Amino acid sequence: MPILSIPKEPFGPAVMTAAPSAATRWRVRLTSATAFRIESLLALAVMTAVMTVAAWPYFLTVSNALNILLATSTLGVIAIGMTFVISSAGIDLSVGSLMAFSGVVGCLAVNNLDAPWPVGILACVIAGALAGAVNGSLIARAAIPAFIVTLGMLGVARGVALVLTKGVPVYGLPDPIVYLGQGRPWGIPAPVILLLATALIAHVVLIHTRFGLYAQVIGDNEGAARAMGVRVERMKVLIYALSGGLAGFAGLIFAARVNAGDPTAGSSYELTAVTATIVGGTNLFGGRGSILGTVIGALIMGVLQNGLNLIGVSSYYQQIAIGAVLVFAVWLNRLNRSEGRRR
C-alpha cells in the first residue's frame, strides 16, 4: 500500500480519538455499518406480545411459530432481494409477479418439457434473474425510472404466467423439489432453512463484498460512485437481476410448498416485501440496508398476518393493515433521516 508521506500538517494538528471499546464497536458495527435498528426488534416483540394476548392460546405454540416462519419464508427471500434494490435507491414492484412467473416456468419445465428436477430449480431462479436483468437494463441504460420499469414488469410477468398456464395452475412436481417446500429436516420446515441460508449469504454479500457496498453507495451518492470508478450501470443490472433471481427462488419454494405452479401466486407481494424491508430499517431513499433487519421486518409481517388470521380478521383488512404499516414505517424513516443526516 504505497502512501504519500506529507511532512506538513496542512489541516492543523491531528485529533485521533482512542479506538472505541469492543462492546461499542460491536454496537456500532451492528447498527451503523448495517442499517439494523433495535427498534425493529422491539416492534417484533411488541407485535408478538399483542398477538399472544389477542389470540390466546392459539398464537403462542411451537406449531404456530413454525407456521409463521413457513409463511414468512417466501416473503423473506423476496424482501432480501428488495433490500439490495432499495439500498441502491431503487424499487422493484415486479417481485410478486416474477415469483408467480418463475414458479410457473419451473413447473412447466419439469412437467411439459420433462426436464430433470435440478433444471427445474435452475429454470425458476434463472427466469426470475433474467426478468430482473431486463428491469435493470431498462433502468440503467434506458434511464427509465425504476418505478415505471418494474411496474411494467409486474404486468408483463403476470400476464406471461397466465398465458403460459392459460390461467390454470400447473400441478405436480418431482419429489426432490417438493421436499424443498414440504420437507422437514430436523423437524424444521425446509423453506425456513432456505430463508435463513439465503439471509446469511445475503448479509455477507451486502456488508462484506464490493457488490453489497456499491449497491449502498449508489443509493447514497450515485455521482460519487460513478466518479470513483464504480460501474453503476452494470451494478444496477446485477442488483435487479439479484432481486428477480431471489423472487424466482421464492417462486420455487412456493411452488414446492403447494406442489404446483400457480400463475396467481405472490399477488401484492411487492407491497408486503417493501414494507418488510422498510420496517427492517433499510433506508427507503437508499444508502443503507440491513438483511438482519429485513428478516425481522418479514417476521413482523408474518406475525401480523398470522395473528390477524387467528383473531379472525378478514384478509381484506390485512391489506389495509399492511398498507398502514408501510406508510407509518416510511414516516419513521423520514424522521430518522432528517435528524440523522449531517449536523
Added chain:
Amino acid sequence: MSLLELADVRKNFGTVEVLRGVSFSVDAGSVVGLVGDNGAGKSTLMKTITGVYRPDGGEIHFDGASLADKDPHAIRDLGIEMIYQDLALAEMRDVASNIFLGREITRNVLGVDFIDYKRMEIEAGKMIEKLGARVKSVRQAAGQLSRGQQQSVAIARALTFNPRLVIMDEPTAALAVREIEHVLDLIRNLKSRGIAVILISHRLSDVFAVCDRIVVLRQGAVTADDPTAATSMNADLENTRLYADLKEREARIRRLVDANIMGVFIWNFEGVVLEANEAFLQMVGYRREDLRRSRVRWTDLTPPEWRERDEQALEALKTTGTVQPFEKEFFKKDGTRVPVLVGSAIFDGSEDQGVAFVLDLTDRKRAEESARESEKRYREVQLELAHASRVAIMGQLTVSIAHEVNQPIAGVIINAATAQRRLAHQPPNVAGARQAIDRLVKDGSRAADIIGRIRELVRKAPAQTEELDINEAILEVIGLTRNEILKNGIRLRTQLAEGLPAIPGDRVQLQQVMLNLIINAVEAMSQMKEGRRELLISTGIEADHVVVAVKDSGPGFSESAIEQVFDAFYTTKSSGLGMGLSICRSIIEAHGGRLWAAANMPSGAAFQFTLPIAAALAATGTAAPQAN
C-alpha cells in the same frame, strides 16, 4: 512527451457543443491552472479526462496510452485522481470506506473477495494522520463531518493511491482563508514530488500563487495557453484587474455625484462652473444646456453682499485646500435667492479647480421661520394668561380697591363741603376755602391716580419695556393691597433700599408679580389661628442684580413642595387656578432674572426675585421682554 496530452477533444450533450476541440498538455510535476467562466466547459473537460464522460472526438493520451476506451476505474488505476468540487463522498459511509471507495482492500477467501474493513480503517487512519486532518474517527460517517473535514477525506482519497496527476476542481471554494493556504501548500508539496496538478479555480490569486502555466477555456475551446509566459500573463491579468478596479472606483465617484443627494459642482478660480449635478442645477434653477452653453459662473450666482464672504472662503481654499461649510445665498436663474450651505475643496494636483458641495437651506430657513412664529404665538398666549391672572387678582381685591378709592373720594366730598361752608360764611372765608379746595384737588388726583393704576393693571396692553424705579412700582402695589393687608391683621414692614438704579422692564408685568406674591402671602397668613402675622417686603442690590423679597410668617411649605409651587396648575387654594406663580416665574425669566422660593426663618415662606440692572443687561445681551 508530456504526461497528459489532449488533442482536439470534443464533447456534445445532445445538440449542445460543450467542448469544441480542446488541446493542451500537462508535464509531469507541473501545476496547470485551468480558468474560465462558468459554463466554459471546465467540469465537462475534467470528467472527460477522468472517464466519467466519453469524448465525442479527439484524443486523450496519458503517459503515451490513449484513454479513449478506458472507464473511470481504469483511468484511476493509471494514476489520474480527481478531487471533485462536490467532493463525491458517500455520506452514509464512513471515512475509511470513502477513502477506499472503488478500490477497497479485499481478502480472498474461497475464491470470493471480501472487503477487509479492518485494514482499510488502519490505512485510512494513517493517511488522515499524515494529512493532519481533524477527523475524530475513520469510522465516522462522511455526512457527519464538517466541510473542511470532508475535503480532507477527499484529498486523502486522491493521495492514497500514488497518483501521477491530481485534478482539483475548485478546492478552495468553500474554505476559510487559513485553510486555503493549507491547500496551496499541499499543491506545492505534490509538485515537489513530481506529481502533476490541474487546478481549476475561480480565485485567480490561488492560480497565480501555485501555477506554472495557465490555460484559459472559453466556450469550450482554449483561448490562451502560453507555457512560457505564465508570469507575463499573470501581469496582464493583474493589469486587467487594476483597470477593473479603476473603473469601479470611477463608477463609485460618479455615483457620489449622480446620487443627487446634495448639490455638487466643479469650479475654477476664474469663476466658471465646469460641471454640476442635477441637484445643484435644480437648486439654482438652471438647466444642463445653460451649463454647456452660457457657462454658468459661480461669481455671478453670488449676490453682492456675499462677495466678501466668498473672498474669505477663497482665501481659506488657497491656504488649506478646503473650506468648511458656511451659509450664503445664490441667485437663482429667475433672480430670486436660495439660501444654501456651501463647503468646498481644491482638487489635489490641479491648483485652480475645486469641487463644491451645496445644501439647499430653503426648507431649513422655512422651518426656522415657523419656529419663530410659534415662539411668538407662545409669548402671546403667555401675555393673555398673565392678563387673565391679573384680572382675577384684581377681582379678588375689589373690596380693598373700593376702600382705597373711597378714601380720597370721601376726602373730596368732605373738602368740597368744607369749601362750600367756608364760602357761605359771612364774610366768606376765601383763604380757608382755597385751603379746602387745594386738599380737594389733591384727594381728587389721588383717586384718579389709583383708578389709573388699576386700569393700567386690568388693561390688556402689549408688553412694553421702560426704565422703571422698582421701589415706586412696589409702593404702588402696596397701596392697592394695603387694605387687604390691614383687614387680615397683618403687620407690614418695608425695607426698600435707597438709590436703586433704574430697571428696564414692563411695569405692569412686574407689578403683577408683586401683587401675586403679596396676595399669596396674605392668604397664607389669613388662615393662621395663632402666631404673629408679619409681611416683610424688601429690595436691595446684589452684584449686578436688584433683589426683591416678599417674606411672610405664615405656615410656609415643605421642602419638597418648594419647586412644585412654580409648576402650572399647582395650587393649595380651593379657588385658585394654580397659574399665578408659574406666570410670575416666566415673567421674571423673560426679564433675565430669577424667581425662587425658600423657607423663611423662623417660619413662613420667602419669595425672592432678581432683576438685572440696565448696564448688566446690555453687556450680557440677555433678552428683556420684547415689544412686539
